[in-house]
Amino acid sequence: MKCGNPIAYPAATPPEQPVIFSDFDGTITQADVIDQILNQLASPAWRKIEAEWVAGRIGSRECLSRQLALVNTTTRELRDWIDSIELDPHFRDFYRAVRRRRIPFYVVSDGLDFVIRRVMRRMGARQPLRNGLDFFSSELSIRPEGLEIRFPHAAAQCKHGCATCKPQIMQKLRGESRLVVYIGDGLSDRFAAGVADVVLAKGRLLEYCRKQGIACTPFKTFRDVEEALLPSSANGRPAAHKASARRMAALTTA
Ligand SMILES: [Mg+2]
Ligand SMILES: [Zn+2]
Numbered sequence: 001m002k003c004g005n006p007i008a009y010p011a012a013t014p015p016e017q018p019v020i021f022s023d024f025d026g027t028i029t030q031a032d033v034i035d036q037i038l039n040q041l042a043s044p045a046w047r048k049i050e051a052e053w054v055a056g057r058i059g060s061r062e063c064l065s066r067q068l069a070l071v072n073t074t075t076r077e078l079r080d081w082i083d084s085i086e087l088d089p090h091f092r093d094f095y096r097a098v099r100r101r102r103i104p105f106y107v108v109s110d111g112l113d114f115v116i117r118r119v120m121r122r123m124g125a126r127q128p129l130r131n132g133l134d135f136f137s138s139e140l141s142i143r144p145e146g147l148e149i150r151f152p153h154a155a156a157q158c159k160h161g162c163a164t165c166k167p168q169i170m171q172k173l174r175g176e177s178r179l180v181v182y183i184g185d186g187l188s189d190r191f192a193a194g195v196a197d198v199v200l201a202k203g204r205l206l207e208y209c210r211k212q213g214i215a216c217t218p219f220k221t222f223r224d225v226e227e228a229l230l231p232s233s234a235n236g237r238p239a240a241h242k243a244s245a246r247r248m249a250a251l252t253t254a
Contacts, residue, residue: 018179020098020229021170021192024109024116024137026185026203028222030086033115034064037147041081042070059161060110061151064138068147075142082118090222095123097230106173107135110163110188112149114140136169166192183225200225 025032038046046067053063073081098105107116113131120129131137132152141148155165170192174180182189182196185203193199193209199216201209209216219225 018181018198018229019104019106019170019174020181020183021106021108021166021173021196022182023166023184023186023189023192024107024119025111027183028088028091028107028119030088033082033085033111034068036085037071037081038067041073041077042067043072046070061154061161061163064110064163065149068140068149069145071147073142073147078114078142079118082115083122085115085119087119087123088222090226092123094222094226094230095120095125097226099124101230104173106169107137108164108166108169108192109135109137111137112140113137114142136164136166138163160191162188162191167195170195181229183219198229200228 022028025034049058049063049066052058053060058066095105107120109116113135116135116137117129117131120135127134129135131139136153139150139152141150151163153164153169154162155168158165158168166189170180170182179198180196181198181200182192183200184192184205185201187204187208189201189205190208193201193205193214193216199205199209199214200219201216202219206216206218208214217228219228
């Protein structure tokens, strides 16, 4: 099936609530947060390390660790900086709708827990936000000698060298017969897309899905995501894909 076709759900999926997984950087935020941190807060040597990674001499985990060690900042400065990050303008509404319907929603990200927590709080998250339970990402410590990053969800069995192995987390959390949705924007989302039943894609993930013939629904903002997944809550606007959206709505109506 080609991209852009209506969402096709697996025939055998029983009518249970779906589980929605979303990438963070470039999906919920407008740009890649670590790139921005490096650009604005790191000494320029980070570019040399980037070149080593591009040339394939080091892996992405080593690359990130060494680059973030070049960032000299304080907790307060970082917090203020995070509050200036541009987000998808419709994410807050989508997140609200998902919580209202009690649909399990997880951020899965190679990015930084410190950033995700702060952004999700701003979006109205009131529950505890534990990395490894409520969301999944790399772990940041702010030290006077530089930022330190750890990868608690880099699975030993992962063949892709993921900082956070999204497909493994998704397989673990999907349970028996749930409908797994993945929302993402980048090439590092391709393995996650491979284990999802429904993919919403933009950017390089969309290009990748199109090239590989992976079924997906293109989106620009979370308004499109909301219309595709939760049409009855999307301000009365017509659903992007009526038949499949109706089916999703039946699945997701609390
Ligand atoms: Mg991304
Ligand atoms: Zn992996």
